[in-house]
Amino acid sequence: MVNKDAGEDTKVALEQPEVQRGLASWMLSGPVLLRVAVVLVFAVYLKTIGFDFVFDDHLQISLNPWLSSWKYVPIFFHKQLWGFTAFYTTANYYRPVFMLWLFLVQQATGGAPGWFHLCTIGLHLVVVYQVYSLTRLLMKNETVAGITALLFGLHPTKVETVAWISGGSEPLEAMFLFGTLICYLHAREGARRKVWMAGAIVLFLGALFAKETAILVPLMMAVYEFYASSEKRYRRLWAAIRPATPYFALSGVYWAIRWHVIHGLSEMSYMLSVPKTIWTLPEACWFYVLHTVWPFRLSEYYPLMIEWNFSVKYTLLPAIPLVALGWIGWRYAKRSPEWALLATMYVVSLAPVIATVLLIQPHDRYLYVPTYPAAVLAATLICRLRWRDERMSAALRIGVVTALVAVFIAGTVVQFRWWDNDLSLMKRAVEIAPNHIPARTILAGAYSERGQTGKAMEILHETVQQFPDSQRAWEALGTQEYINGDIKDARVSLLESLKKPTDELNKTMAVYYLGMIAYDTGHYEDAVRWYTLAIGMHPKSGGFHASLALALDKLGRHEEADQARAIERRIDNFQSP
Numbered sequence: 001m002v003n004k005d006a007g008e009d010t011k012v013a014l015e016q017p018e019v020q021r022g023l024a025s026w027m028l029s030g031p032v033l034l035r036v037a038v039v040l041v042f043a044v045y046l047k048t049i050g051f052d053f054v055f056d057d058h059l060q061i062s063l064n065p066w067l068s069s070w071k072y073v074p075i076f077f078h079k080q081l082w083g084f085t086a087f088y089t090t091a092n093y094y095r096p097v098f099m100l101w102l103f104l105v106q107q108a109t110g111g112a113p114g115w116f117h118l119c120t121i122g123l124h125l126v127v128v129y130q131v132y133s134l135t136r137l138l139m140k141n142e143t144v145a146g147i148t149a150l151l152f153g154l155h156p157t158k159v160e161t162v163a164w165i166s167g168g169s170e171p172l173e174a175m176f177l178f179g180t181l182i183c184y185l186h187a188r189e190g191a192r193r194k195v196w197m198a199g200a201i202v203l204f205l206g207a208l209f210a211k212e213t214a215i216l217v218p219l220m221m222a223v224y225e226f227y228a229s230s231e232k233r234y235r236r237l238w239a240a241i242r243p244a245t246p247y248f249a250l251s252g253v254y255w256a257i258r259w260h261v262i263h264g265l266s267e268m269s270y271m272l273s274v275p276k277t278i279w280t281l282p283e284a285c286w287f288y289v290l291h292t293v294w295p296f297r298l299s300e301y302y303p304l305m306i307e308w309n310f311s312v313k314y315t316l317l318p319a320i321p322l323v324a325l326g327w328i329g330w331r332y333a334k335r336s337p338e339w340a341l342l343a344t345m346y347v348v349s350l351a352p353v354i355a356t357v358l359l360i361q362p363h364d365r366y367l368y369v370p371t372y373p374a375a376v377l378a379a380t381l382i383c384r385l386r387w388r389d390e391r392m393s394a395a396l397r398i399g400v401v402t403a404l405v406a407v408f409i410a411g412t413v414v415q416f417r418w419w420d421n422d423l424s425l426m427k428r429a430v431e432i433a434p435n436h437i438p439a440r441t442i443l444a445g446a447y448s449e450r451g452q453t454g455k456a457m458e459i460l461h462e463t464v465q466q467f468p469d470s471q472r473a474w475e476a477l478g479t480q481e482y483i484n485g486d487i488k489d490a491r492v493s494l495l496e497s498l499k500k501p502t503d504e505l506n507k508t509m510a511v512y513y514l515g516m517i518a519y520d521t522g523h524y525e526d527a528v529r530w531y532t533l534a535i536g537m538h539p540k541s542g543g544f545h546a547s548l549a550l551a552l553d554k555l556g557r558h559e560e561a562d563q564a565r566a567i568e569r570r571i572d573n574f575q576s577p
Helices: 004-027 030-050 057-062 070-077 096-109 113-139 142-154 156-162 165-188 193-210 212-228 233-262 274-293 312-333 337-355 371-383 390-420 422-432 437-449 453-466 471-484 487-498 504-520 524-537 542-554 558-571
Strands: none
Touching: 004 390, 030 113, 030 142, 030 390, 057 096, 057 113, 057 165, 070 096, 096 113, 096 165, 096 193, 113 142, 113 156, 113 165, 113 337, 113 371, 142 156, 142 371, 142 390, 156 165, 156 390, 165 193, 165 212, 193 212, 193 233, 212 233, 212 337, 274 312, 274 337, 274 371, 312 337, 337 371, 371 390, 390 422, 422 437, 437 453, 437 471, 453 471, 471 487, 471 504, 487 504, 504 524, 504 542, 524 542, 542 558
């Protein structure tokens, strides 16, 4: 007599491995991993909707008159990013598409911080989807694409670009950049070539006008074409350059427009020094490599990275592993056009910020695009993991992905909490970089904004005691004393700041505040002298000319005051075009 129950048990037991393999295959399928990535990214960053404006958000959004009306939109394209302020700014960026993005969010939602944060999360989710699509095109593997989307979307260095509204220029540029490459790769396949090429050109223009670093995208295309070509020698070089020529041409046009608007590279370009840059480069490169693979203990500010001379510790030691990694990486990358493109993307995306490290100190937001090639590499290595049979190999891959995702989520949740408000953000910055003077002065400002002027003054007095030769420290102390109404002490501190060694442009606001002190105390001749000196340092600040006009009026010099107001009106960035 046959035992039917035993037969059924045997059948189930035989089928279980197939079921397990089917479940593992489903869990590692690209569409499932993509859905998991989207859900997890949204869930992780959802809390940021309750965050306030922080850091640059206050000036760039809250106090930005250009976001108030459609009539200002044309200004975005012929003024620098900070052109709306009537006073001196020390950095110039030309990013009209990013300004347009902020404007559209403001107009559509009313401008509450939560809406800006929600839209920034949405922007990041769009990029996560593009990462999946681009990886499928390059690697021809949905599992690799899905894992890449997960790792990219949850990498903790994304905190600065998703939790901080003003950091949204990075995902905005990435959206256009990845879109450009997706369209470009589709165009190479032949079907609807003209449509895809048109899309690539339009998106590339969007990337250029969103952020300057997109200018290097044609180089990525040229490298891809070079290693995809079967031609030899010079023909191969021409085969690489020819498809990217329209993009190189657009880059040249964009750079000419930017140069015209900014009147050069940047008003801070005087800070660049070739010898100091060379000695600092290895340290800066190592910072970004380290934060790519170990994205923890993050901050808005890090210890100042400027090497005045050759250093064994900060120049030679980082250079050795960097050269080794570069040689190994390129040796393997050049074996296929896909890996050559990814390696080039990592390098050229970081090249501008590393080359200008003296001007733009390291920040994690600059890793937004470079973490994509790193995520593809990690996903590819995970998919190559083997252990015993295929079922155990799949389980191992799932376990590794789960562990990485859990670590990334924990790291992200722990580190985005600092971006809740200015006070917590700058407390973190001072914790990581206790000798960073701008971080300390901004922290004092955050305390002052909360009405804790005693704590602000304590930090500023401690800063000038610790860094007595810092012009910025003395200027910050004098400014806070002026805000507190301690006019006499403010004047002493500001005059002290002018004695400190620094470029004259850095002293502009101290000079202007001295003019305000003279005006407030009825010393109008002194006020005119200080305001005139500030205008000489930065003639394009409309606010300086307006203040000079007020002081001239007090002296009865109305004709000169009218001339100052006329100059103000000419450079007044609040006028509609």
